[in-house]
Amino acid sequence: MTDDPFAVNFRNWESRVPIHAKSQAYGLDRFIADPEHLSTVVQFDRPHLGDVAGQRAVHLQCHIGTDTLSLARLGAEVTGVDFSPSALAVARDLSARAGPSVRYVEASMADVLDALPETFDLVYTGVGALNWLPSVAEWARTVASLLAPGGRLYLREGHPMLNTLADDRDDQELVVTFPYFETQAPVSWQSTASYTGDADPLESPESMEWSHGLGETVQAVLDAGLVLTRLAEHQTLDWRFFPWMEEVHPGADRWMLPGGRERLPLMYTLEARKP
Secondary structure: OOOOHHHHHHHHHHHHHHHHHOOOOOOHHHHHHOOOOOOHHHHHHHHHHOOOOOOEEEEEOOOOOHHHHHHHHOOOEEEEEEOOHHHHHHHHHHHHHHOOOOEEEEOOOOOHHHHOOOOEEEEEEOOOOHHHOOOHHHHHHHHHHHEEEEEEEEEEEEOOOHHHEOOOOOOOOOOEOOOOOOOOOOEEEEOOOOOOOOOOOOOOOEEEEOOOOHHHHHHHHHHOOOEEEEEEEEOOEOOOOOOOOEEOOOOOOOEEOOOOHHHOOOEEEEEEEOO
C-alpha cells in the first residue's frame, strides 16, 4: 500500500457524494415531495426497530442522511455522524428542506467519542458500514461507550460470507475469493462506478476494506459488555451485488439470488442491549 487507508477511503467517499446526491437510488427528491417518505433501508428495519419516538439516537457513518432523516421521521431525536464534510452538507440541506431537524456531527469512528460526550438510547448502523473499519472490536467498544444503560445497538450489515465472493462472474457460481475473517491489511479495490449504478465515474476510484466474520462481530459485541438480543440472517440484499441477481419484485430496490435463495445469507441483523 502506498497510502493511508483512511485517506484513500476519505477521497473515495468524497467523490461519491455528488453522484449519490442526484442518484435515484437515494431519491432525495422523494423525501422533499413526501414528508412521510422513508428510505428503503429504514422501511426494512422498521418492524424490528419498534417505536423509537422520543428516543435519543445516533446514526454512525450516516453518509448523506437519508436513513438518518427517516429515523427522525419515526420520531427519534437523531444525531448523524460521518467523516465526510461533503456528505454532511448534503444531509444538512436535505434536513432543512424536507424536515424534521437532524443534528449532524463531522467525525470519524476513531474520533466520535471525543465529538459526542453524551450517551444515547439507540445506536443505529446501516448496511455497508463495518467493512470500512479495521477493527470490529474497537467499533464495538465505541458503540458500548455511546449507549446509555438500557440502550440498544441496531446493526444491519452485508453478510461477511457474501463479501468473500467474486462479484464479476456471469456463470452464477458462488466462488470464495476474498478473506472472511478480519485481517490486519485491508483489501484494495479499484472501481470507477459507485454501488448506485449511476454512469458518472468516481474521481477517486480506489477504496480499502476489511472483512469481519460473523462470529468475530458477535464476540466483539459481547466482549464490549453488551447483551445480544437478536441475530438474524437474510436472503435479500439492498443492492445488486451480482449482475445476475433478481429483484424481489419490480421496483422493490431489493435483490435476491435466482433459483436458490437458500444457498447464501446476503445480510444479517444484530441487536444488543447495554445492561
